[in-house]
Amino acid sequence: MEEDTGPKFTTSFLKKEVPKSDQAKELLNWCYVLAKYNEGTSGNLSFRTENGCIITGTGTDLGKATIYDLVEVTGFNEEKKEIQAKGIKEPSSEAFLHLKIYQKIGKINAVFHGHTLDIPNVPVTDKEYPYGTLELADSVADLAEKTNFLIAKNHGFFSLGRTMDDAGKQIINKIN
Numbered sequence: 646m647e648e649d650t651g652p653k654f655t656t657s658f659l660k661k662e663v664p665k666s667d668q669a670k671e672l673l674n675w676c677y678v679l680a681k682y683n684e685g686t687s688g689n690l691s692f693r694t695e696n697g698c699i700i701t702g703t704g705t706d707l708g709k710a711t712i713y714d715l716v717e718v719t720g721f722n723e724e725k726k727e728i729q730a731k732g733i734k735e736p737s738s739e740a741f742l743h744l745k746i747y748q749k750i751g752k753i754n755a756v757f758h759g760h761t762l763d764i765p766n767v768p769v770t771d772k773e774y775p776y777g778t779l780e781l782a783d784s785v786a787d788l789a790e791k792t793n794f795l796i797a798k799n800h801g802f803f804s805l806g807r808t809m810d811d812a813g814k815q816i817i818n819k820i821n
């Protein structure tokens with residue numbers, strides 16, 4: 646399941662500029678690492694900020710990501726299906742899924758997602774939902790309350806961590 650077909654929500658840009666954060670470089674480094682472990686170079690990575698999270702933009706090739714691919718997501722209106730963001734690119738179609746996890750689980754500060762499915766002994770969500778839907782976001786966020794590493798059925802894995810290092814190393818351990 647690819648996410649390159651574009652987001653299923655509208656984005657309201659509060660500011661059309663690259664988000665500033667000291668941690669952006671760390672996120673980009675994990676993008677490059679995961680491009681090697683992940684199946685293909687699609688997926689999305691984020692870390693918590695004061696206002697929401699900074700996440701890779703839609704259709705980002707993780708192996709070639711730059712600062713211009715990063716977007717800060719500061720809010721989501723479920724009724725209007727509208728994301729508030731600061732950045733140049735549209736945020737990943739799973740941006741509000743990431744946001745949901747941060748809102749629900751206070752100790753999680755990094756969420757990394759890729760599309761490798763062949764990982765043994767990992768909890769899997771009960772039902773398959775299309776990417777970018779509220780149902781997918783809810784099913785992942787619910788299971789994420791019980792485990793830091795999970796698979797969204799027939800879609801891909803989500804690795805959650807207190808730090809980016811935790812989320813990233815967890816993937817390397819599970820996939821190797």
Ligand SMILES: [Zn+2]
Nearest residue numbers: 648688776801
């Ligand atoms: Zn995905």
